[in-house]
Amino acid sequence: MKNLKLVLKPMALLTVLGMLFTACSEKLEENDGQLATDDLDFTNMSDMILPVYGAYSVTYSRGWEDPLLLGVRGDDVNAGGLGDQPLFAQTDLYNYDNGFWMFNQVWINFYKDLADIINSMELLERYKVFATGQDITRADQYIAETKVLSAYQHLNMAKLWGNIFIIKTTDFDAETNNGVDTKMEVLQYVSDLMDEAIPFLPDVRPNERVDIPGGVTKYTALAIKAMANLEMENYQGVADATGQIISSSKFSLFPDFYELFKKPGELSNENLFELQFSDYNQSSGAANNHEYGPFGPANWTPVVKTADPGWGFYEPSVKFIKFMLDRGETKRLLTSVLFTPDGISQIKSDPSYATLPNFISNVTPDGDQINNYARAKFASGKHYLPSNQLTEGRNNYGSSKNFIVIRYSEILLMYAEALTRGASGTTMTADQAVNTVRVRADMAPLSGVTSDQVMEEKFAELAMEWGVRYFDMIRLNKYDELSYDGRTFSADKELLPYPQAQLDLLPLENN
Template sequence: MKTIKYILFLLLLIQATACSKYLDHDVEDRPRSTTIDYTNLGAMYSPVSGAYRTAAGENPGFVHWMDCGVRVVRGDDVAKGSSPNDQGTLSDIKNFQNENPGVVTFWGNNNYWNDHYAAVLYCNEALNDLDRYRANIAASDAANLAFYNQYRSEVRVIRAWAHMLISRVFGNVPIITNNDSLTTRRASSVLEIRQWVMNEMDSAIGFLEDARPNQSTHKGAITKYTALLIKAKAAADAAGNDNGSPFWDVVLSATNDIINSNKFSLYPDFYQLWKLPGKLSDESLYELQFTDFGTSTGTSVLPGAFFTFQGPSGNQQGSPISGWGFLAPTQTVVDFFNSRNDSVRLKTSILFVGSSESSYVVSPSGDTVYGNSNSQTRFMGKAYLPRNQMTGGRTDYGSNNNVRVLRYADVLLLNAEAKVRKGQNGDVPFNLVRVRAKLNPLTGVTLQQVLDERRAEFACEWWGERYNDLLRTGQAATVLANQGFAPGKEYVPIPQAQKDLDPNL
């Protein structure tokens, strides 16, 4: 019976969602042949592009609207938004009501689990496909052997990032590297997962392109620097708040390698970084790519309802600056920005709207945004794409924009944090980020100043950075006490549907 359950698990995640829909499409979603000829080495990138497209999808993938909600609400910078009863379990998650039966059985948590683990399974199958190509590469064919190693490494990075995203939400979870081993899977600890991620990155770095993603042969692809940043992030999680941890050496080394490459720079305009001008900028180490091909009608590759989910609700008088109204930046983060005179990141991170259905606010880009019946006056500014940047004829909120994932600002602030924790001076990397936000530089920066800068820089983003920083630095118990946080409530409960499949979880 247990084996049958695992077979059903695979069927749900692979067959029911049509694996070929993703594995046979390239980065811009143009269909390839459904018959794979593994002797055609010129097509060897096909399973890799399928892995990218899968990661950029909803079911499976990283951008389902509910998955975004589950990731971000536990911090103090974002509330559920929308009306109180609309997906109210997100508020229970925010308030750490983990024992609530509604949380344990919440469809959104199970959806998150399935979306991300399905992406892992796709990556595993892509690696199997690459091995089938490898069987047809002659020992003397150095060029294709190099491509094979690079392509495998790109997929392994996506798979590792998926595991990071799963573990950030659920804590101890299985590491799955073989789709045939689901009947013997076991949960690994958070530390074991971070160590595995670091090992995966070490195995991949030497084979990946030595380039920015926007310089790569397949524009926007993962490069060695993407892997170095993920390694640094995993090491920072593993180090926690222990300044003496050897993992801070790993953080410092990995971020130094990125900085010393001299390939990256901060996009000068923080506000426009999140708009079309900032797509695949020199700051980007990884982003999920979407396009409307610059045409007013026809095919458009969208992140599902990812942006619409976060768009301002209410009657917007025919404006495309409109959505479902979820994810509301908190008054707490507004007060934090104002206390720092951090106006650039305030206007970027938060889209303000009218206080009633008949009143409006004009955005920094000149869009008129009306209020709503929920009296919600704040929405996610980094999801906002101005009307004047939309392709004529397109009306989907956020259409043609990418979803930013990993940025050079993270490299700089992790580098500063590692230096400060090790008793070194972190002013230079710290101030590069701070000055970009039009704030005065500081000297002799402290650990708390670095953490505050991270809070400001990554506020209202989609990957749970604020909550993860509070957790790894031991500050969650104090900062989130009024939300109900307590030791033992760090992670969302593993979905009951998954426990029913595997009592070992």
Template sequence: MKYNFRKQIWLLLLASATLVSCNDFIDRLPENSVEASTVDYTNLTDMYKPVSGVYAVANLKLSFWGELGLMVVRGDDANKGSNPNDQIEFQYCKEFKYDKIQSYWALNSSWEGLYNIVSTANAALNSLDKYGENAKTDADKNKLAKYSAEIRFLRGYAFYRITQLWGAAPLLIDNQQLNLTKSSKEDVHKFIQSEMDFCVSNLPDERPNQNVNPGAVTKYSALMLKAKLALLDGDYNLVLSTTDQIINSNKFNLYSDFYQLFKIPGKLSNESLFELQFTDFGTASGQSVTSDAWFAFQGPRSGTGFIQGWGFMTPSQSIRDFLTARNDSVRAKTTFMYTNAYTPSGDWINPGQPGEPDCYNGKAYTPSSQMTPGRTDYGMNNNIRVFRYADVLLMNAEAKVRLGQNGDSPLNLVRQRAKLSSLTNATVDQILDERRAEFAMEWGDRFYDLLRTGKLPAGAEYYPIPQNQIDLNPNLK
């Protein structure tokens, strides 16, 4: 790892210079921003600053704990967790009682945060256009296209999250647009797919960990987002073609140790297509880049020392029984962190108070032995995994089977990593079961698999648009 170079990139993120214009979608200007009048657009050495600004905002907003809860809790793999009365709105989400959450502050904050990414990206693209007026050489023009693609990926991913949560929503692509009406989910998806085509053409043909800015998105991040959208839309030909491109690149492979994949050794592994990046710079105190309590939100209430948190989003009895019945011990060891027991890494988790969970999400756990000495925040210095190669393989397997082909090869690569025997002539249901086991507690993947396969009650699909946003813009009613 080129640590000093990466530290320079992180400092650039912290001191990013990006412009955001005010409208109803933005809660506030991002920290470390400057007004456009102070920017010298003839200085092309600063052309990456708007890009780093979007990354900084995206890392924070995409790691908002409230949004994670809204995405995860509706699946049959997760319970609300924590104290029974704490953030009771998550329980209403679990029970699809959406009429009780339209004024829930976390629902509104999730909306604001995602549109904050969108509006920051829009402003950054405007800044790049101004730099572009001074880009004369082919090298500078190629950089401009690459930087624009990075921003457009992050904006597209924010829109993807928006449609996951709300379905139809405003397609804000210019910060001067006010009082927008909702675009259909299908139209927003079409827009994202078009944007990802631009990204595929202009982003590096590399893994994110090969990038000159390690962890920045690449061509394969964009192909992955195309595949995820196509999977939700039931376009299995597109799922197959995009995942085939990723697989046939021969650039990715599964990290050998599933348990360590989610811990410090697994940061930016060859399995990663997109991660939210955080760092403490390897120092005992001082400057750091941290998530919006994403780790603490899921940490054990009954923990000790550095291994403790708020106790939300806990594995359900259903997912525990499911993995047990499959003899899926590798994934169980990783996904379940039980109380009144030591973790495989040697941290003791105390039993909780009556009514508190007895099991927490092990995928959000960073062992104390892997933390930088002197740092005490749960999950400090770890990244958040978003897109994994395992998902590429299982999407590819499912698309093949749905299109009348054999999906055993990609499926069995994932099963072998989990120390499970290979399957022959696998069915769609077997692949869906594999997805349930592999992605338990990750980004609500289980809920969205249930949604796209028609296994949810009517009206469970999307959250209501926050009442605060309807009050600001009655067109959203």
């Protein structure tokens, strides 16, 4: 009867996908096997970490479609113009076809992950029944971690579709029979779930964790809570959550903005949530990678000649590039955009930009040459791994590159925005928060910062990252910003339509 149940129900009979890992000290490695619940000994506390490993594994193994669909509608990003995904290009133009396979695939990706994560939580609760002493504390922490991972999935789905099913248990009939929850209900659920989790989570940075290096902590939960409250326009809630992160004094900006998004920036003091991947520094054999191909240029001359190109599906917009040039940006523009010769010519064809700064080049600081290709004129530099940082013998575009989800700079800018919109905070001023971000970018400090200036700073700092720009603009009803390069945006375009495959099988009403 319900496609959601068809996808999720078998998970209730199984334990976690991919929950066997080589060692705690290694990055989490997905295993293709499944372990039946009857095979687990819930009295064996040394195995209690396995379900939480599994929850991380499914969270890390995001479909390549997920970040593309979350981000492509912003005025910072364009879809590749030519190729085999015309409905993706139409989505970028706000023309939605609910039969588009990607809508349904992303829906399934998130709900399948939720099935695994919630199943992990229930397995941990079974371990807790037999736990004593410190093992009870450890069980509570692991359960809290699954709540954070669940909240992350729910938040993304609410951003895309608005009203969705909240999934709390593996009793999927009960979860879906009453229909969807409203977007505000989902966001409040995410915020409340983080309140439940925070007391049991480690009070450290993710990169300080020893048991699961880079795993979520109290501060990841506070960040997700802040994001949910930002969507609800509860700015005091945003200021309170981000203020706790800032006042901890545990986080700082990685000094080199360019390298932050490459190997040197992995598990830095700036990252509050990071999807981790690895080829284990071996030229062959097992590897756990995100598919970065969609973000990369489809034609290049890399320093490492064997390195594969990308697909050209995700293009920084000319609007964003000109915005950055107008601001006198160097570090952030150089990092965010890979230029082709045709792209440079297109910018220069506007008389206002006929003379470009010397750093604008189709050769990256690491020497990779970006060539012309049919689909796009620019590519995302934030998803670029220089070919000279690839493990020898690994040629896939971006192989083993981590995927940063939440950065401290975003925390600072959310805090600043909340203060400029009337919230109170004693951790620092809005000026101090914004200028902390600007200093790294070699931008002059601001005084008396306004909400509009904060949003401009977010545009410059967070472009191409998880749809931050798009969701900011629809939250603020800035439809004029999204109506660019021939596009016309209106309120009815804010949310994606439910996938037709789900409408056929679920208790859904179309948006």
